Amino acid sequence: MAVTNNKLIIKLLGSTLLMFGFGFALVPLYDVFCQVTGINGKVDLTPGAYSSRSDSNREIKIQFIAVNNEAMPWKFKPKEFSMTVKLGQTYSTAYIASNSTANYMVAQAVPSVSPSEAAAYLQKVDCFCFNRQPLEAGERKEMGLAFNILPDMPAHIKTITLSYTLFDITQASSKVLASTD
Amino acid sequence: MTTGTEQITAAEIETAEAGQNESFEGVQADTDKHTDATEHHHGPAKGISRWFFTTNHKDIGSMYLWFSLVMFMVGGCMALMVRTELFQPGLQFIQPDFFNQMTTMHGLIMVFGAVMPAFVGLANWMIPMMVGAPDMALPRLNNWSFWILPFAFSIMLMTLFMEGGGPNFGWTFYAPLSTTFAPPSVTYFIFAVHMMGISSIMGAINVIVTILNMRAPGMDMMKLPLFVWTWLITAFLLILVMPILAGVVTMMLMDIHFGTSFFNAAGGGDPVLFQHIFWFFGHPEVYIMILPAFGIVSEIIPTFARKKLFGYSSMVYATSSIAFLSFIVWAHHMFTVGMPLAGELFFMFATMLIAVPTGVKVFNWVATMFRGSMTFETPMLFALAFVVLFSIGGFSGLMLAIAPADFQYHDTYFVVAHFHYVLVPGSIFSIMAAAYYWLPKWTGNYYDEKMGKIHFWLSFIGINITFFPMHFVGLAGMPRRVPDYALQFADFNAVSTVGAFLFGFSQLLFIYNVVCCIRKKNQASKQVWEGAYGLEWTLPSPAPYHSFTKPPKVD
Numbered sequence: 001m002a003v004t005n006n007k008l009i010i011k012l013l014g015s016t017l018l019m020f021g022f023g024f025a026l027v028p029l030y031d032v033f034c035q036v037t038g039i040n041g042k043v044d045l046t047p048g049a050y051s052s053r054s055d056s057n058r059e060i061k062i063q064f065i066a067v068n069n070e071a072m073p074w075k076f077k078p079k080e081f082s083m084t085v086k087l088g089q090t091y092s093t094a095y096i097a098s099n100s101t102a103n104y105m106v107a108q109a110v111p112s113v114s115p116s117e118a119a120a121y122l123q124k125v126d127c128f129c130f131n132r133q134p135l136e137a138g139e140r141k142e143m144g145l146a147f148n149i150l151p152d153m154p155a156h157i158k159t160i161t162l163s164y165t166l167f168d169i170t171q172a173s174s175k176v177l178a179s180t181d
Numbered sequence: 182m183t184t185g186t187e188q189i190t191a192a193e194i195e196t197a198e199a200g201q202n203e204s205f206e207g208v209q210a211d212t213d214k215h216t217d218a219t220e221h222h223h224g225p226a227k228g229i230s231r232w233f234f235t236t237n238h239k240d241i242g243s244m245y246l247w248f249s250l251v252m253f254m255v256g257g258c259m260a261l262m263v264r265t266e267l268f269q270p271g272l273q274f275i276q277p278d279f280f281n282q283m284t285t286m287h288g289l290i291m292v293f294g295a296v297m298p299a300f301v302g303l304a305n306w307m308i309p310m311m312v313g314a315p316d317m318a319l320p321r322l323n324n325w326s327f328w329i330l331p332f333a334f335s336i337m338l339m340t341l342f343m344e345g346g347g348p349n350f351g352w353t354f355y356a357p358l359s360t361t362f363a364p365p366s367v368t369y370f371i372f373a374v375h376m377m378g379i380s381s382i383m384g385a386i387n388v389i390v391t392i393l394n395m396r397a398p399g400m401d402m403m404k405l406p407l408f409v410w411t412w413l414i415t416a417f418l419l420i421l422v423m424p425i426l427a428g429v430v431t432m433m434l435m436d437i438h439f440g441t442s443f444f445n446a447a448g449g450g451d452p453v454l455f456q457h458i459f460w461f462f463g464h465p466e467v468y469i470m471i472l473p474a475f476g477i478v479s480e481i482i483p484t485f486a487r488k489k490l491f492g493y494s495s496m497v498y499a500t501s502s503i504a505f506l507s508f509i510v511w512a513h514h515m516f517t518v519g520m521p522l523a524g525e526l527f528f529m530f531a532t533m534l535i536a537v538p539t540g541v542k543v544f545n546w547v548a549t550m551f552r553g554s555m556t557f558e559t560p561m562l563f564a565l566a567f568v569v570l571f572s573i574g575g576f577s578g579l580m581l582a583i584a585p586a587d588f589q590y591h592d593t594y595f596v597v598a599h600f601h602y603v604l605v606p607g608s609i610f611s612i613m614a615a616a617y618y619w620l621p622k623w624t625g626n627y628y629d630e631k632m633g634k635i636h637f638w639l640s641f642i643g644i645n646i647t648f649f650p651m652h653f654v655g656l657a658g659m660p661r662r663v664p665d666y667a668l669q670f671a672d673f674n675a676v677s678t679v680g681a682f683l684f685g686f687s688q689l690l691f692i693y694n695v696v697c698c699i700r701k702k703n704q705a706s707k708q709v710w711e712g713a714y715g716l717e718w719t720l721p722s723p724a725p726y727h728s729f730t731k732p733p734k735v736d
Contacts, residue, residue, distance in 0.1 A: 005318055005394055012386045016424050023428025026458050027443060069447070110446045116521060167447030172440065 047130065048123025051090050051148045058087045060149065065163035066095060072168045073101050074135070079142065090125055090148040095164060097133065098140035107133045109143075109164040118160045121153035129164065202708075202719050225726055233328075236320030237726065238305045241327050243623070245302025246616070248330060250692070252294030253609075255338070257685050259287040264647075264681040267674050270666050280664035281349035282341060288352025292470065293377045294334050296604065299612045300473040301326075301384045304412050307619065308388060310717040310724060311406045313397025313733045318390035326383035333376035340366035351662060353463065356444035356455040360436045367437065371430045378423045385419035388412055397716070399735035403494065406715050410497050411476030414504045418465045418472070421508075425462040429455065453518050460511035468507045471571075471603060472500060474611030475542060478564045480715070481618050482546050485561035486553030487712035492545040499538035499545075506535045516587045525584040532582035536575065543572055558710070559633030563614030566606055566641050574602030577652065592662075595655025601648045605684075606641075613640070613691065620698050621705035625723030628698040632690060639687035646680025 062085055064078035079094045099105050109129040113119040124130075128143035135141060149160070225231050225240065235241060262283050266274045275283070305323065309316055317323050340347035345364035348354065359367060392405070392413045405413075432443040432455075442448025444455045475496075483490045490496065512520060512528040520528075546568050555561070577599040581587055590596060613636075621627050650673035655661075659670045666674065705722040716735070720728050 005390055008390050008393060009319070009386060012389060012420060016382050016386075016420055018424075019421055020424035020428050023425040023458060023462075024432070026425075026428075026461065027432075027454060030454060030457055108447050116519060165446065169447050172442075172448060 047127070048125055048148070050125050050146075051088055051123070058151070058155075059084055060087065060153075060157065061085075061159045062149075063159065063161045064093070064095070065161060067163060067165040069165050069167045072107070072166050074099050074105070074107060074166060076164075076166045085149060087149050087151040087153060090146055092126075092144060092146040094142045094144050095128065096140065096142055097135065097166070099135035099137060102137045103170075104134065104136055105168065105170045107135070108167045108169045109133065110167060112163045112165070114161040114163070115157065118149075118153060118157050121150040121157075122160060122162065123148050123150060132169065202714060202716075234324070236316070236324050238309050238317045238320070238323065239623075239724065239726065241317075241323050242302045242304075242306030244327050245298045245305060245330075248327070249295050249299035249302060249612075252290050252298065252334065254688070256287050256290035256295055257688065259283045259290065261681060261685050263287060264678040266664050267666070268678040269675065270668055270671050272665055275664070277664045278346060278349055281351075281662065282347045284662055285348045285351055285354075286337070286341065289337065289348070290334070291604070292352060292466075293374075294330075296470045296608045296612070297377075297381060298330060300412075300415070300470075300608075301381075303408075303473065303477070303612070303615050303619075304384070304388050306623065307717060308391055308409055308412060309395070310720060310728060311409050311715055312392060312395060312400055313716050313729050313735065314391060314395035315727065315730045317387050318395050319387045322383050323387055326380045326387065329376050329380040333373045333380065336369050336376070337373035340364075340369045343369070353459060354433075355459070356433060356436070356452050360433050360444055363437070368434065371434050374430045375427055378427045381419050382423050385416035385423075388416040389420070392416075397729070397732040397735050400716075403497070404735065406476075407479035407490065407493070407496055408473065408476035411472045411479075411500050414500050415469050415472045418469050418504055418507070422462045422465040422469075425458065426466075429458045429462065432458075453515070456515045456518060457512070460514045461508075463514065464511040465504070465507040467600075467603075468503060470608045472504065474567065474571075474608050475500060477611045477615045477618075478546065478567050479542075481560045481564040481614055482549050482568075483714065484618075484710050484712045485558060485564075486550045486555050488549055488553040489714075490545070491548035491551075492541070495541055496545055499541040502538045503535060506531065506538070510535065513582055513584075513587075516584045517591045529582055529584040533579060536579055539575055543568060543575075558617075559628075559630060559637055560614045560618035562634065562637045562641075563610045563617065566637070567610045567614065570606030570610070570644075571603055574599055574604075574607060577602060590655065592660055593655040594651045594659045594661055597661050598648050598651035598655055601644075601651070605644050605648065610640070613637075616691075616695070618710075619717075620695065621709045622717060622720070622722050622724055624699050625705055625721075626698050626701060627703045627705050628694050632694045632697075636687055636690040636694065639690070640684055643680050643684030643687055647677050647684055648680075650674075650676050650680075 061082055063082045064080065066076045066078055068074065068076055075096075075098045077096055079096055083091060083093065085091050095109075097107065111124075111127070111129050113122055125146040125148065127145050127147075133141070133143060147162075225237065226234065232240065232244060235244075260283075262275060263280065266272070266280055305317060308314075337347075343364075343366040345366060347364070347366055348359070348370045350358040350363060354370075392409055396405070432441070435441040436443050436445060436450075442450040444450050444452050446452065479490055479496060510528055510532045512524060513532045516525060516528070557565075577595065581590055581596065581599055617628060617633055654670045654673045657670065659666055707721050708718055709722060710718075716729075716733060717724070719733065
């Protein structure tokens with residue numbers, strides 16, 4: 001009896017540990033799952049390929065939005081509020097940020113695309129969101145963005161909204177991020 | 182009100198007993214012999230150390246039940262504070278931050294402190310007696326899993342007196358509310374959750390090992406009483422999801438103190454991820470709180486309908502499929518986070534699918550009662566109220582499952598009405614029913630039937646006055662977790678508050694009844710209830726400190 005008990009207990013304890021690990025594994029698993037099925041609106045943070053194809057004449061409207069997270073004091077806005085773009089061609093624009101405080105600060109912009117279905121087709125060739133953005137006190141900066149939209153995007157999407165939320169990561173970057181990049 | 186409720190005397194039951202539990206042959210002779218010959222040197226220890234060091238499943242079961250009752254009262258007081266503030270629009274009684282702490286702690290305490298320990302207590306008391314085992318398989322572990330709980334809840338309640346107050350982010354503790362914006366005491370909350378989790382997991386391991394390894398000879402899996410079956414499945418759910426809860430609070434801890442960014446968008450994390458992981462735990466958790474209730478009701482209804490349970494094996498399969506489905510529906514709690522349409526549809530239909538096995542159960546209970554010779558003692562009243570009111574809660578759940586409609590209902594009082602209908606007249610009523618049903622077996626005395634019935638009716642009326650109007654204010658758009666509200670909700674809120682006080686204070690009657698039942702002699706027979714069936718009813722009342730030291734034979 002004792003032997004069978006021990007076997008069962010070990011199995012049960014094992015599954016407990018396994019599930020604890022699985023909880024953490026869910027973090028990357030959700031990403032993988034959403035990439036495979038393509039059902040997530042999560043924005044790809046790796047640079048896309050430059051493209052100058054002009055085989056598509058389809059035009060869509062892209063709108064730019066700037067949001068400050070919580071008490072982020074910077075002035076932050078897009079250079080152009082909207083553009084009309086041809087699919088397949090690469091365009092560049094910029095966001096303007098100015099650090100109106102008297103301190104050195106570091107910011108991180110986090111993008112979001114609406115409708116989320118379009119996120120997979122919006123390729124960022126270059127983006128200020130790929131890097132942390134340090135600004136001296138009072139400094140103003142034009143932060144560049146180059147993108148193209150894949151021509152195979154579903155036809156019913158006529159307008160895309162690209163939004164950036166600016167986070168203050170001055171404290172975190174001095175502690176942790178400094179060592180990572 | 183009820184019919185055929187005359188008190189059944191012990192003598193009548195003894196005579197009725199003749200043919201009742203005859204499939205358990207030789208049980209009585211064995212236990213009696215044992216009691217005479219060997220028990221004199223092995224009774225409970227004396228004094229307070231009995232409770233600290235006990236490894237006896239009955240002692241530990243009692244401690245769990247008392248603990249849960251205390252927590253029920255503490256959580257109930259918090260609910261009454263919330264309801265007092267909501268009696269009228271405007272702020273009269275408590276400030277918004279303290280109000281948030283009260284709603285949060287009420288939820289946490291009721292879920293982890295009242296309902297779950299009560300079920301573990303019932304499992305401790307009843308499972309060994311129902312499967313014919315002398316004790317739980319891992320008695321020392323059992324002692325430990327109970328004694329962690331008072332410490333866990335002391336830590337949790339302590340936070341209320343700390344600077345910045347206790348947890349105020351809702352029982353679902355969504356990030357970043359519970360990370361970036363949390364009071365400093367959140368770390369204590371995290372450790373308290375860890376401790377509860379460890380306690381639940383150890384309890385679950387104990388239950389599984391007991392059920393799988395310690396059944397009496399002849400007690401096949403498909404002969405197990407349904408309470409045992411539902412608990413076996415619940416224990417597996419616990420083992421699968423409590424570690425996920427431990428994982429998610431660990432991630433919070435790391436985000437708060439160690440600079441990680443699991444849920445922090447600025448660092449590449451995602452607050453929605455928190456909701457996904459939390460509800461991956463959270464949805465099976467709600468079934469952890471209802472499956473044992475299904476088991477209890479499936480024991481009580483056949484007893485008082487004096488018929489065998491209709492569709493035993495379909496009950497087992499229905500419970501298993503509910504448990505399975507609970508793992509693939511979590512995102513119905515978060516329809517409004519901006520999921521893709523495919524996700525919304527999948528989670529909507531998967532959720533609706535749960536209504537099928539649940540419907541099977543409800544129909545089985547009704548079919549059990551059909552043409553049965555029913556009597557309406559207190560446990561039966563609670564069980565019947567369970568069937569009716571849980572079904573109402575189930576239907577409002579179906580309404581919430583409709584993704585497009587949920588955008589309107591999300592975070593309104595309709596949700597509050599829904600989950601209180603499945604948890605109060607669901608879980609809590611089943612626990613009350615179980616307590617009344619098995620009290621004579623535990624204490625050896627009948628409780629006061631009249632007082633029990635008054636308690637039932639006051640509770641029944643009280644909870645309906647409390648929670649039914651919440652459907653209306655919710656549909657009219659009153660958001661949940663608000664200390665103040667628009668004027669048009671005033672009347673229904675006042676009604677809810679009156680009902681809450683009625684329900685809350687009528688529970689004192691229950692405590693009084695239990696204490697009287699322990700103290701006053703009103704000798705219960707071995708059989709206790711005329712129609713009761715199962716191994717536990719072959720033991721004397723009160724059940725001896727050590728039972729089934731020699732396994733009974735089950736045909």
